[in-house]
Amino acid sequence: TQLLEQSPQFLSIQEGENLTVYCNSSSVFSSLQWYRQEPGEGPVLLVTVVTGGEVKKLKRLTFQFGDARKDSSLHITAAQPGDTGLYLCAGVDTGNQFYFGTGTSLTVIP
């Protein structure tokens, strides 16, 4: 059973477009992280959100934690080729178990 489902699984967009990636669960999470993984490398942490409704911004990336702490979204404004990679959400559930999501593979075409 996959606790953290990401959508879409694959996304290919033109440079300059906006996009949103979703991370959904039926379980409540005490904290949620977003990682980006570039080809041939390990995941690198982008952000951690811990409060329901919390919004964090990292340059052109906006992260939101759902009010009920069951979901999160990542919005990228004016995507650039350098944003290409695999985006992974990961969370700690109320049982203190840590899980990675299923992943969203993003390709930004110049």
Added chain:
Amino acid sequence: NAGVTQTPKFRILKIGQSMTLQCAQDMNHNYMYWYRQDPGMGLKLIYYSVGAGITDKGEVPNGYNVSRSTTEDFPLRLELAAPSQTSVYFCASSLYLIPRNDTIYFGEGSWLTVV
């Protein structure tokens, strides 16, 4: 600034062979992990360790073994390799077992193909 170091980077194994993936970290982290990642997918936890001499199973431990004789090293052993073990393997470490505001630090991955 080595962080987490994995070897080898690439390996091809024949069915039934055995091998060990090496992992070392120099951040004095107590917590270490082995994940596998299939193409375009998320990571699944194989084994983890909370300190030297202590290991525990993760989500997908079958076909693997680990040991943790020192804080720095956490090797992963594949016994009797099977095609289903073809994957990318990531070793990782963290300051806290349950990362909240801290992160898990990953190695660069080991690409394993079983033929």
